[in-house]
Amino acid sequence: MRLKEENAYKNEVEKENGGRVRLKEEGRCKGEVEKESQRLYSTMISGAYQQKLVVGYALTSKKVKSFLQPKLERLARTKGILFVAIDLHRPLSDQGPFDIVLHKLTGKEWRLILEDYGQRHPEVTVLDPPDAIQHVYNRQSMLQDVADLNLSDCYGKVGVPRQLVIKNDPLSIPDAVSRAGLTLPLVAKPLVVDGSAKSHELSLAYDQLSLSRLEPPLVLQEFVNHGGVLFKVFIVGETIKVVRRFSLPDVSKRELLNNAGVFQFPRVSTAAASADDADLDPGIAELPPRPLLEKLARELRRRLGLHLFNIDMIREHGTRDRFYVIDINYFPGYGKMPGYEHIFTDFLLGFVQSKQKRCPANHS
């Protein structure tokens, strides 16, 4: 072979070899990348990838539908949070392991199960403690902490409407009301909130005599005129979000004089329609001052021992800064709270961080 031909041949061989080597290398990389992504994919599917938190939940099917919306589950997954349904037919300790248990079920049996579980598994955060929830399932005790707090500062004053508890004997109600000096009209509310529709059947009573038609046990609360707008203050840990909702309209003196009887009214404030975009009188629609809400929420969180609740608040019509808390609900309809999926996932992740701070060795 002549030199020229020899060199050309060598180049050709080198080119071909180099190509083969490159191809071989690329092949290996490609294979490895494929293998790696396969591994990542399967670990993601199995939930082992960057999973930080397993949240067991025990909620009614209605609540699962309203709360565990796809947008929440999706965002939670990307943040390493996995929601797992608790099987009520199996012992709780056999399930999980959970980092957090989220629940809203009524009944003594469930309460006992949770209390026992909480004692056996102090490492699990039970949101929230059953006895603290029980406290707000009674309309008398739910507002007691607001009354005790007696919040009053330069931003406003927060109280509760005057109220009276009637445990039995409906015939005694008219007398009891005049002895207590309550002013009509009165809102009659079932004493215990137990998740049933009946416990949300409220009535407005215009005259004293008709009160004996009510069915105790109940709470009779003075109706406070508030311009038909209510502030729903959602609390998720340290986060507060306020929305406006339509509420019962004011009752004028004339209306009170011209009406008698007890009228049941629908669950007006839970309607999906928000009053946030309505064209309202600014004096009525103005949200309660943020610093006042922050103080109220912080105090109630501490006093009630709860992380997840809402406060229904009204502003006395004709005043700028006189507020009343009329209702407190455990684990309310967060699904209707704007941006709840972000607020909730951040709130849950906060427990990982606080656990890491408490036991750094387990998370290194």
Ligand SMILES: Nc1ncnc2c1ncn2[C@@H]1O[C@H](COP(=O)(O)OP(=O)(O)OP(=O)(O)O)[C@@H](O)[C@H]1O
């Ligand atoms: N003291 C009051 N003064 C004026 N309006 C009231 C008063 N109490 C209740 N209301 C009106 O009645 C509605 C229902 O009352 P409340 O919130 O106590 O009932 P609930 O059944 O616990 O409702 P929720 O669905 O929020 O749990 C309120 O949203 C408000 O519109």
Ligand SMILES: O=P(O)(O)O[C@H]1[C@H](O)[C@@H](O)[C@H](OP(=O)(O)O)[C@@H](OP(=O)(O)O)[C@H]1O
């Ligand atoms: O949307 P708001 O105004 O927050 O009213 C809530 C009630 O206060 C809650 O009691 C309801 O929850 P439960 O149905 O789990 O009690 C809750 O039901 P939801 O979570 O299915 O929406 C709401 O009706």
Ligand SMILES: [Mg+2]
């Ligand atoms: Mg309410």
Ligand SMILES: [Mg+2]
């Ligand atoms: Mg309520």
